[in-house]
Amino acid sequence: MANVLSLQVGRAKTYGNAQSKDFLDKEWHSASFKEVSKTPLFARFIGLDGDEVADTTHHGGIHKAIFANSYENYAYWASFLGVEHLPFGALAENLTITGLHERSVMLGDVHQIGTAILQVSQPRKPCWKISRRWNHTAFTNEIFTSGLTGWYYKVLQEGVIGLGDEIKVVTQKNAHVTILEANEAFREPEKYRSVLETILEIPSLATSYKESIIKRLKNESDLSYMKTQ
Incomplete structure (x- = not known):
């Protein structure tokens, strides 16, 4: 049985030193420091109540409304x-x-969590900010390389999500491309071209995500969002 072990929201804040040129010390703006909510939260089409996004160009929006991560990965990340x-x-x-x-x-799976209905919209693309969050320049790349990125949800039906809520799989899409497979294919597009082409056929996915897949197939991807040096 799948459950919500914890839920978190965060406000966008400024950290670091505005005068520094060092990656691990220079000023940055982020909402990545999340605080645990002990009360249920309302999931709206744009995200959970009380949550903010610092970089609205690359994060947030209806196709990245809620970010989920598997607790199974925590031991690995703690060790790393x-x-x-x-x-x-x-x-x-x-x-x-x-x-x-x-x-x-x-990709495309529909889950019911509490009274909210959510659809798996895309993997998380790790950016340099998670490396800043943990003062570890290799962290972003390791998330990308491992494929243990977590995934985003689009909210299909607004509702309340609380601690311990069971996650019910309402539907699974016929394409059967897992988040791990999608990440693996994005990392090695020449080897897994057919997987990327399958992703492009999933109708529920965001145009922006599909465009990133097309660029990857054409070897035109800009991965500078991961740059930590």
């Missing part, structure tokens, strides 16, 4: 970062989920 324990929301996710994983969640 050299810490004993990671707090909920460590990957800047809104929903920390148990019982689901990138290898089982498929």
Whole structure:
């Protein structure tokens, strides 16, 4: 059984030193420091109540309304970062989920969580900010390389999500492309071209996500959003 283990929201704030040129110290603006909510939250078409997005060009919007991450990955990330324990929301996710994983969640899947109906819209594309969040320049690249990115939801029906809510799979799409497979194909487009072409046939996915797939197939991708140096 899959459940919501924790849910988090965060406000956009400014961190760092405006005068510094060092990546790990220079000023940056982010809402990636999420706080655990002990009360249920209303999931709107644009996201959870109380949550903000700092970079509205690359994050947020109806196709990236809610970011989910699998708790199964926490032990791996704690080991990678050299810490004993990671707090909920460590990957800047809104929903920390148990019982689901990138290898089982498929693009286009529809999930009911609480009274909200959500659709898996795309994998998270890790940017440099998660490296800043943990003061580890290799973290963003490791998320990209491992494929353990988490996934975004589009809200199909607004509703309330609370701690412990069961995640019910309402429908699974025929394409059967998992988040892990999508990430693997994006990382190695020449090897997994057929997977990327299959993704382009999934009607529920955002035009912007499909455009990024097309650019990847044409070897025209701009991956500068991950740059940490």
